[in-house]
């Protein structure tokens with residue numbers, strides 16, 4: 256039997272543990288950490304944690320193709336790069352479920368139509384609000400824009416601090432991890448890649 260979770264909706268997802276089971280798991284972790292889940296200050300914490308998890312991981316219920324399905328064709332012949340710089344994002348690393356927080360920079364070369372700017376930010380959100388590796392998050396954002404818009408090229412750069420590196424383990428604060436994904440014209444044309452990088456850095 257395929258154990259794949261079907262994403263019918265937040266509350267009736269087949270195969271997903273119930274809210275009560277998720278809250279019980281949080282109580283177990285509180286007790287394991289050494290505190291008393293029944294004390295007054297912690298009594299509502301499992302419910303709050305599950306609610307927060309719904310926000311952190313709401314990307315599983317969202318679809319990039321749907322987000323990008325509205326293209327504006329009347330861009331007045333605009334055919335240069337469109338760049339969204341400094342899109343803030345929060346994600347959680349799949350190794351430790353600890354946040355990594357940073358900024359995304361996205362550019363594309365329209366092939367006729369352009370997309371609403373907020374939709375590009377929404378694509379970042381819907382992949383970031385899942386358990387991720389920064390490399391996969393970068394590649395997924397680029398692939399979704401490429402599939403949705405069929406542009407002449409897509410460039411994605413993410414820079415983020417991984418709290419699993421700063422708060423625990425290696426305990427190195429202030430380390431920025433930078434990842435890039437270049438498709439189409441950005442992959443084949445070094446000058447356009449360099450222009451993207453200088454526009455991202457030229458602030």
Ligand SMILES: Nc1nc2c(ncn2[C@@H]2O[C@H](COP(=O)(O)OP(=O)(O)OP(=O)(O)O)[C@@H](O)[C@H]2O)c(=O)[nH]1
Nearest residue numbers: 348349350351387388389390417419420423424425
């Ligand atoms: N490539 C990559 N690695 C990540 C990302 N997020 C976390 N990691 C790393 O994933 C690795 C997991 O390594 P493991 O040795 O299995 O786990 P660990 O014992 O907790 O490792 P330490 O963090 O070194 O203590 C660590 O080196 C993390 O820094 C990411 O987005 N991309």
Ligand SMILES: [Zn+2]
Nearest residue numbers: 348350351419
């Ligand atoms: Zn981690």
